[in-house]
Amino acid sequence: MSKAPKSTAFPHRHLLGIEGLSPDEISLLLDRSEKYVEQNRKADKKQATLRGRTIINLFFEPSTRTQTSFELAGKRLGADVINMSVATSSVRKGETLIDTAMTLNAMHPDVLAVRHPDSGAIKLLSDKVNCAVINGGDGTHEHPTQALLDALTIRRRKGRLEGLLVAICGDVLHSRVARSNIHLLNTMGARVRVIAPRTLVPSSIERLGVEVFHDMRAGLQDCDIVMMLRLQSERMQGNFFPSVREYFHFFGLDYEKLAAAKPDALIMHPGPMNRGVEIDSLVADDFGRSVIREQVEIGVAVRMAVLEILSANIPPPADRNL
Numbered sequence: 001m002s003k004a005p006k007s008t009a010f011p012h013r014h015l016l017g018i019e020g021l022s023p024d025e026i027s028l029l030l031d032r033s034e035k036y037v038e039q040n041r042k043a044d045k046k047q048a049t050l051r052g053r054t055i056i057n058l059f060f061e062p063s064t065r066t067q068t069s070f071e072l073a074g075k076r077l078g079a080d081v082i083n084m085s086v087a088t089s090s091v092r093k094g095e096t097l098i099d100t101a102m103t104l105n106a107m108h109p110d111v112l113a114v115r116h117p118d119s120g121a122i123k124l125l126s127d128k129v130n131c132a133v134i135n136g137g138d139g140t141h142e143h144p145t146q147a148l149l150d151a152l153t154i155r156r157r158k159g160r161l162e163g164l165l166v167a168i169c170g171d172v173l174h175s176r177v178a179r180s181n182i183h184l185l186n187t188m189g190a191r192v193r194v195i196a197p198r199t200l201v202p203s204s205i206e207r208l209g210v211e212v213f214h215d216m217r218a219g220l221q222d223c224d225i226v227m228m229l230r231l232q233s234e235r236m237q238g239n240f241f242p243s244v245r246e247y248f249h250f251f252g253l254d255y256e257k258l259a260a261a262k263p264d265a266l267i268m269h270p271g272p273m274n275r276g277v278e279i280d281s282l283v284a285d286d287f288g289r290s291v292i293r294e295q296v297e298i299g300v301a302v303r304m305a306v307l308e309i310l311s312a313n314i315p316p317p318a319d320r321n322l
């Protein structure tokens with residue numbers, strides 16, 4: 001067993017998911033992120049909090065926002081950041097996930113930020129290394145930093161999370177973003193609806209404490225937040241809907257459907273967006289209501305806070321045992 005983490009406010013070595021975090025722990029991460037939103041708007045964005053620390057980004061799936069923002073976050077805190085390109089690594093030669101992780105671990109990184117196509121793979125990896133591990137998205141399971149950045153975006157705009165009515169719409173079945181958001185929003189006292197075709201909702205989703213709708217206008221009624229999800233075709237085997245055109249007709253967010261939500265409802269999307277599939281371009285680019293760009297900005301701040309808090313819990317390599 002590794003030594004116990006130092007922080008009592010956030011007594012975790014890893015951030016593998018939102019499930020199981022307490023409201024206080026989530027608030028701590030959000031409050032710490034606020035500070036970095038302000039810092040990132042200054043000319044000098046750099047500080048030395050993580051000087052001497054090493055962060056490795058290990059992404060087994062494509063990523064634009066998450067990987068770049070982990071890299072920027074680490075660099076802005078003064079850490080050394082390495083991006084491991086799986087396409088040119090020994091993974092291509094058949095090395096297993098665990099062997100890759102153990103090889104990297106032997107080089108004494110302090111944090112591994114990992115994305116993997118299989119749900120649960122990152123938890124498995126975290127049991128084999130003695131540094132901190134951050135889940136950057138595992139299969140259809142969790143994407144905790146996305147949920148944190150979504151929550152902070154909402155909290156900054158609406159002043160709170162508690163009592164808000166949030167609709168998560170689209171391909172819920174394949175979405176780790178939806179799962180992490182459901183856990184976080186429920187933990188923080190928001191009410192969550194999911195709106196999706198019957199084929200794109202997991203059968204037991206109600207057990208997570210959400211209301212399920214299959215009609216956009218009914219589900220969006222009086223919502224404060226409209227969170228759209230990408231149709232994740234790369235995870236689909238077989239046909240889940242008749243055609244993209246029909247999907248957009250029933251489930252794509254346009255002004256007509258949006259009219260059911262509150263007039264000041266925020267529009268969110270984790271990216272990458274499929275314009276004209278799950279969201280109409282006019283709505284996505286309506287910067288009075290769409291906070292999609294703000295989500296990306298706040299993502300860097302959230303990852304800085306997570307890196308700072310987890311790094312404080314990691315002893316020097318000589319004192320780690322595994």
Ligand code: ASP
Pocket residue numbers: 137143176177229230232270271272
């Ligand atoms: N970027 C998010 C994720 O990695 C959402 C998506 O890909 O649709 O889960």
